[in-house]
Amino acid sequence: MSQEGLDLLKKIGDGDDKAMAEFYRLYENRLYKFILSKLNDSFEASDILNETFLEVWRKADTFEGRSKVSTWLFGIAYYKTMDRHRKKKPMLIDEDNFPEIVDESPDAMACLLSDERGGHVKHCLETLKEAHRAVMQLSFFEDMTYGEIAKVVDCPEGTVKTRMFHAKEAMKHCLQGRMGEAS
Amino acid sequence: MSKDIHELLPFYVNGSLEGKEKTLVEKAIQDNPSLEKEIKFLKQLRSEVQAQEFENSPGELGLKRLQKAIAEEKLKNDPIARAESKISREQNWGWRAAAIAACLLLMLQTIVTFPMLQNSDLTAASGPQxxxxxxxxxxxxxxxxxxxxxxxxxxxxxxxxxxxxxxxxxxxxxxxxxxxxxxxxxxxxxxxxxxxxxxxxxxxxx
Missing domain, CATH: 3.30.70.80 (Peptidase S8 propeptide/proteinase inhibitor I9)
Known part of the structure; x- marks a missing residue:
């Protein structure tokens, strides 16, 4: 997909409409899920999706191939999503005060094996901070390296690893709580 | 167990870890079997995150919207196309004006001739008799x-x-x-x- 995306991007840079349509079809679904996971509003997610691909159309000829096409694309979407958030309300990413929970309790795993696990995971993902959810989404949905994620969210690689660690711990804590409620 | 290893585990689970870091994690797992439990949890979590259902994406409708936006963008950036579009719009307006004038003329003609027909001669719809x-x-x-x-x-x-x-x-x-x-x-x-x-x-x- 990466080479295919790169070839299409070159054609888009030359103003090829058909290549743009193919590029859209190649990434649209994945990108929409990523945006929606951050906004939780399908109308806004559709707007951001449109703006992201429009940006691809405008900037395709400036792509230098220093990162994967998907990393570049998700980076545009991430920036636009954050920009939308900033316009609505100031975002605070307070990582220092995030409670670190290392609990060996098996409740979190039990929750992931329960019949209602889909609902529990959905709920817990929604409780994550924006920055943590984005990293988890890119790690586990897009299977990106932490280096790629760092480019997408425009932060140091160490921050990505820390955010992912915190996101995992928060999910664990939340899932344990869900099991506690259920029992 | 060092925090560094814990921070690398999600990327070991998604298969994106390579080289020295991958070797480091694999050695840590050998030395500390309790990490297996953490990896199992992360694999299950990844699987559930991937299984999450989202609303359908805009699909072809979104593509139409994008194509429309691109067409507008092209028009905005291309002075020749913009001029052509302006001319086309003006021509369209000319046709519209002509159509409106023709309608008004027809209406006027109807108003003038209809009473005349009622007053004296009557023309059948089937012909000029x-x-x-x-x-x-x-x-x-x-x-x-x-x-x-x-x-x-x-x-x-x-x-x-x-x-x-x-x-x-x-x-x-x-x-x-x-x-x-x-x-x-x-x-x-x-x-x-x-x-x-x-x-x-x-x-x-x-």
Whole structure:
């Protein structure tokens, strides 16, 4: 997909409409899920999706191939999503005060094996901070390296690893709580 | 267990870890079997995150929207296309103006000619045949069982012709060019054909 995306991007840079349509079809679904996971509003997610691909159309000829096409694309979407958030309300990413929970309790795993696990995971993902959810989404949905994620969210690689660690711990804590409620 | 290893585990689970870091994690797992439990949790979590259902993406509708936006963008950035579009818009406006003018002209013509048709000559929709409604016009109703042939003979005999009707009440207007009184008497005399004859002398004028 990466080479295919790169070839299409070159054609888009030359103003090829058909290549743009193919590029859209190649990434649209994945990108929409990523945006929606951050906004939780399908109308806004559709707007951001449109703006992201429009940006691809405008900037395709400036792509230098220093990162994967998907990393570049998700980076545009991430920036636009954050920009939308900033316009609505100031975002605070307070990582220092995030409670670190290392609990060996098996409740979190039990929750992931329960019949209602889909609902529990959905709920817990929604409780994550924006920055943590984005990293988890890119790690586990897009299977990106932490280096790629760092480019997408425009932060140091160490921050990505820390955010992912915190996101995992928060999910664990939340899932344990869900099991506690259920029992 | 060092935090560094824990921070690398999610990327070991998603298969993106390579080289020294991958080796480091694998060695840590060998040395500390308790990490297996953490990896199992992360694998299950990744699987559940991937299984999350999202609303359908905009799909082809989104593509149409994008293509429209790109077309507008092209237009905005291309002075020649912009000029052509302006000319096209102006031409469209010219056609619209011509169409509006034609409609107004047609309306005016209808307003002017329709009363004229009502007052004197009547043109059938089927052709340009003109009926002269000269003379007096009387209202008649025919007997329900009157035959067309008999009516035709009577009207020809008195030199009358149907110029309008029937109305909703079954009234026909007959044009009688001369000998009005005598003709009305003749019509009334044929009670088997003519039910009523009505002539308003005051309305008709001199």
């Amino acid at each position: 003109i009926f002269h409604a000269d003379g007096r016009v009387v209202n008649v109703t025919f007997a329900p069982d009157a035959q067309e042939e008999n009516i035709r003979n009577l009207l020809l005999a008195v030199d009358a012709s149907i110029v309008d009707g029937p109305s909703a009440l079954g009234i026909y207007k007959l044009s009688i060019p001369k000998n009005l009184d005598a003709t009305i008497e003749k019509l009334r005399a044929h009670k088997n054909l003519i039910e009523s004859v009505d002539y308003d002398a005051q309305k008709a004028g001199p």
